[in-house]
Amino acid sequence: MNRNQWSESAEYTNVDFKANIVFDSKQFVEVGDDILNSKSVAVSQIEQVSKYLDGLVGTADLKQVDQYIDDVLKFKDAMKKKRTSQIFYDWVFGSYFSLITDILFDGVHIDKLSMGQKGTVLLKIFLAEGDSPLIIDQPEENLDNDFVYKALVDAFREAKKKRQIIIATHNANLVVNTDAEQVIISTFKDGKITYRSGSIENLEIRKDITGFLEGGDEAFKRREMKYNIKSLIAQ
Incomplete structure (x- = not known):
């Protein structure tokens, strides 16, 4: 069932689903700081690079991807001792994005609904599926x-x-x-x-x-x- 179909379905009336992609900038910076020598690369420089990734949320700007790769690869020679190239590239191309999903009923987040209303939302989903x-x-x-x-x-x-x-x-x-x-x-x-x-x-x-x-x-x-x-x- 696509979005138009479920939005028009009586089972899903007043029920809405939202999904957002979130970039974990904090984790990206922390991992980078653990890999790179702070004498060569300051935390502020890692944070600056992370903004390219954060800017990709909700867009498909390939120029930002290219800019990110160009800038972050400049850090390769600034790794701490015992940090391998594999560790570096795992950080550069690692997954720091996550999908956050929300369910709303009459515009209210499910966490703020009463027990009866929460049950109603789940029941409507059960009715619609299968x-x-x-x-x-x-x-x-x-x-x-x-x-x-x-x-x-x-x-x-x-x-x-x-x-x-x-x-x-x-x-x-x-x-x-x-x-x-x-x-x-x-x-x-x-x-x-x-x-x-x-x-x-x-x-x-x-x-x-x-x-x-x-x-x-x-x-x-x-x-x-x-x-x-x-x-x-x-x-």
């Missing part, structure tokens, strides 16, 4: 009803086009507004657990959803407004 069946236990934990509806419902509806999704939930929005094909209601009474299954259109199932699940009435109102249908609950 096509094998997925079993999810109470994805609404630590999240309010409105957030669940806005952040997760569309993601589930999009993901179920390509994979089977089974959700154990107490949240009506995740049952009703994800257009679940099959609903299984579990009840505990007189020491026994019983199950009843059916579609959302089944009147008894709808009554159970309204009675047992958090936000049942609100979930059906949203669904009925979306599809412009009359409520069946009162029937």
Whole structure:
């Protein structure tokens, strides 16, 4: 999935990925200082050369590469004793660049999100990747009803086009507004657990959803407004 595809995907709505290349100038200078004789090459000279590499971040300026090589190779004859040519060239052509990746949700870095919001981000990524069946236990934990509806419902509806999704939930929005094909209601009474299954259109199932699940009435109102249908609950 390329950037345009995932940015338009419902699973990735409000989720953004950023990557930055970072040059470790400190390490470059420290290694160079360890290799070169300080009487011949000052730290400030190594720092000056490092600026060519730092300037390459985000660009493809080959002139800076040429300038870096020309200047840094002038240090070859200034090595400390017991420093070999191999050590010198390993420093010159070593990797001092790293890729730093960040995940943001609604423009907020993942480290600053609540536990529930962090779980939402990871869940949306799981929903978007792969096509094998997925079993999810109470994805609404630590999240309010409105957030669940806005952040997760569309993601589930999009993901179920390509994979089977089974959700154990107490949240009506995740049952009703994800257009679940099959609903299984579990009840505990007189020491026994019983199950009843059916579609959302089944009147008894709808009554159970309204009675047992958090936000049942609100979930059906949203669904009925979306599809412009009359409520069946009162029937």
